[in-house]
Amino acid sequence: MTTAVDKLVQGYCSYRDGAYEKSRPLIEDLVERGQHPEVAVIACSDSRVDPAILFQADPGDLFVVRNVANLVPPMEEEGTYHGTSAALEFAVLGLGVKHLVVLGHAHCGGIKLMMDAQPGTSSFKYVSPWVSMLAAAHRRVLATMGQADEKERTRACEQNAVLVSLENLTTFSWVRERVESGELQLHGWYVDIAVPQLSAYDWESGSFKPFN
Ligand SMILES: [Zn+2]
Structure with missing residues (x-):
């Protein structure tokens, strides 16, 4: 066997x-x-959304950071072991990537865990605090989409996770400065693996639009 x-x-x-x-x-x-990749991707650890497979990338094309729910934490002075922030710092300052792509996805277990969380009942010591950075976005979704079905609310939370990560990226001065000077572009993408369909956040309309 x-x-x-x-x-x-x-x-x-x-x-x-x-x-x-x-x-x-x-x-x-x-x-x-x-290596001189021009693109860094922040993706979920989910086994179904491997950026190299999804984008048919060659070795050297992508610098990939993966974690639960494709999250970028805000810049924090305290603490020591900032895995995601360290990887991004290396991508931007060490490798000089020109694009940062936050890749959200449908059917995200990390987002579901955050949505289902009941105060004080989680069995996850690390996952729960990690995804709690989406709590405010989740509250906004509940407040504005209370009548929508669960599938739509879940999709809104998954897409909001991308926006929270984009927002948090700009809390790092070395990202903010390069975005302002045009050296670095931020992209918010969302993939529904079942279709499959890839969408990009459109800054003008404030919504995700499919590529095809
Ligand atoms: Zn996920």
Whole structure:
């Protein structure tokens, strides 16, 4: 019987003998000259929304940060282990990426957990405080979409998570300054994997619009 881990090893062998061989010149160049991705993606850890697969990216194309619910926390002075902030700092200051894409998605378990949370009852020590950065956005959705069905409210929360992350990105001075000078562009995208459909936040209309 093939276990999930056996499948990984088989996948690696297939990569080594197939995709790696095909892209060997590119990979050798990336090793020699270093990586210079122009795009960093902040995506959810969800196993169904791998940016490299979704965007059919080549090695070196994407600098990827993944966490529960594709969130960017606000800049914080306190604390020590700021995984997402550190990755973004490296992408912007270390690699000089030109685009930051926050990629939200439908059927997000982290968003559902936040929406279903009852005060004082969570069994998640780290996930609950993490997704609580969306609490204000969730309250706004409930206040403005109280009559909508749960599916629509969930989608609104998932898309609002993208907007909260975009807003929080600008709390970092090195993001804000580069956006203002035009060196860096922020993008809010949302994918419904079941369709599939990719939408982008349109700053003018204040809504998500499909690419196709
Ligand atoms: Zn998710």
